[in-house]
Amino acid sequence: MKKLLIRSELCPQNHKCPAVNICPMKALQQKDYNAPIVDDSKCIKCGKCVNFCPHKVFCLIEN
Ligand code: SF4
Structure with a gap:
């Protein structure tokens, strides 16, 4: 089974995440x-x- 991993250490955390609106499942x-x-x-x-x-x-x- 697959799992979505979010590697937050790679995120600059200085902007609004564009992927949030891309996700079809919210x-x-x-x-x-x-x-x-x-x-x-x-x-x-x-x-x-x-x-x-x-x-x-x-x-x-x-x-
Ligand atoms: S876009 Fe949404 S549903 Fe698709 S893998 Fe990412 S979090 Fe999951």
Whole structure:
């Protein structure tokens, strides 16, 4: 089964995350300029956010 990993250490945390609005399931949330967090119960592991973030913060892994 896949899981979405958010590598927050790669996020500069100084801007509004554009991937939050890309997610078709509204599974991503961002508080202020913090790295986004994912609601695993909503995420369908489609990978849209993975391809969208230029800092490669999102990563789909097998778990
Ligand atoms: S993998 Fe897809 S459903 Fe999951 S957070 Fe990313 S865009 Fe949303």
